[in-house]
Amino acid sequence: MPLSRASNGARAPAGIFNGIVRTAAAAGIVAGLLLTGVQHLQVIPIIQQAEVFEKAQEAAPASESAPAPAEHAHAADVAPHAHGHDGHGATEEVHSHGGWEPEDGFERTAYTALADVSMGVGYALLLAAMICLRGGAVTWRSGMLWGAAAYAVFFIAPSLGLPPELPGTLAAPVSARQAWWICTAFSTAVALGVLVWSRNVWFKVGAVALLFVPHLVGAPQPPVHSMAAPAELVGSFIIATALANAVFWLALGGLTGYFYKKFA
Amino acid sequence: MPVTPVVSGQAEVSNEAENGLVTLREKMIPALCAAGLGAVLLFGAGFASMEALHNAAHDSRHSAGFPCH
Numbered sequence: 001m002p003l004s005r006a007s008n009g010a011r012a013p014a015g016i017f018n019g020i021v022r023t024a025a026a027a028g029i030v031a032g033l034l035l036t037g038v039q040h041l042q043v044i045p046i047i048q049q050a051e052v053f054e055k056a057q058e059a060a061p062a063s064e065s066a067p068a069p070a071e072h073a074h075a076a077d078v079a080p081h082a083h084g085h086d087g088h089g090a091t092e093e094v095h096s097h098g099g100w101e102p103e104d105g106f107e108r109t110a111y112t113a114l115a116d117v118s119m120g121v122g123y124a125l126l127l128a129a130m131i132c133l134r135g136g137a138v139t140w141r142s143g144m145l146w147g148a149a150a151y152a153v154f155f156i157a158p159s160l161g162l163p164p165e166l167p168g169t170l171a172a173p174v175s176a177r178q179a180w181w182i183c184t185a186f187s188t189a190v191a192l193g194v195l196v197w198s199r200n201v202w203f204k205v206g207a208v209a210l211l212f213v214p215h216l217v218g219a220p221q222p223p224v225h226s227m228a229a230p231a232e233l234v235g236s237f238i239i240a241t242a243l244a245n246a247v248f249w250l251a252l253g254g255l256t257g258y259f260y261k262k263f264a
Numbered sequence: 265m266p267v268t269p270v271v272s273g274q275a276e277v278s279n280e281a282e283n284g285l286v287t288l289r290e291k292m293i294p295a296l297c298a299a300g301l302g303a304v305l306l307f308g309a310g311f312a313s314m315e316a317l318h319n320a321a322h323d324s325r326h327s328a329g330f331p332c333h
Contacts, residue, residue: 013290013293014294016291016295017298020298039323039324044327047326099315099316100316100319114321115309115324115325116309118321119306119309119310121302121305122305122309125298125299125302126302126306129299130295133291158329159329162329162331164326164327164328165326166326167333174331174332174333178330181330181331241327241328245329
């Protein structure tokens with residue numbers, strides 16, 4: 001029982017939970033705001049440029065913006081099962097905004113900051129929970145190692161199959177991509193954990209194999225690839241997001257390690 | 265594998281392995297609760313399909329590489 005444990009010097013579950021939450025709140029808010037700053041410098045300008053192309057495409061005649069009927073027929077020949085799987089067609093709308101959206105400028109940046117902080121706290125909760133379960137001492141240095149591993153799990157591995165996309169890119173149905181993204185992150189996390197902590201050689205071999213599984217299965221792809229933005233912009237967006245997320249993860253990991261030592 | 269002993273009545277839990285096992289059992293629920301809370305925040309920021317949430321988190325989602333649209 002928690003009460004009798006407390007008499008041994010062990011911490012009550014509520015105390016452990018509070019420690020993790022305080023750690024994650026502090027680390028997530030700082031790293032989330034840092035991410036917003038970095039995004040503002042090099043990611044958001046590229047998104048805004050892509051939106052100019054996207055709007056131009058939307059304004060263009062239908063034959064320009066949507067795959068032509070002939071192309072559709074061809075797509076159906078190439079991937080006939082794709083139509084069967086998805087009730088509302090194999091391709092997603094290129095980019096459909098409906099309803100409320102924040103005004104460009106301060107409001108949009110504020111909501112991006114809010115989303116970044118929410119993401120930062122969410123990821124920090126996962127990180128601190130894992131650090132807690134793993135046990136042992138943690139510092140900002142070992143926290144950065146956790147952050148680097150999480151960067152591989154949550155950014156590099158999913159991006160190998162689904163690179164960060166600019167607005168105006170035609171993609172497979174979002175639910176299929178989300179499912180693949182989650183499975184890829186999860187299996188990469190399990191594989192890295194086994195590689196780092198298991199002493200059994202065969203487990204390690206299995207873990208290396210597991211790293212490849214989601215990429216051999218393959219990420220969901222649209223039958224027809226199309227993007228509004230030029231390829232150079234897409235390339236610079238991938239580099240910009242890779243850098244922004246690297247900064248975010250190293251900061252989040254280091255801060256989680258630092259605050260965990262302090263609070264938990 | 266040693267069975268985790270229920271030693272809550274003993275004040276002197278000095279055996280380290282024993283201590284570690286008991287501690288892991290105690291940490292499991294709060295850590296999973298925290299991870300669950302984290303998953304909820306991530307779902308809201310990165311995965312929820314609600315239009316307003318999507319539009320608010322739009323730039324953040326594109327930047328993080330979350331599947332969008």
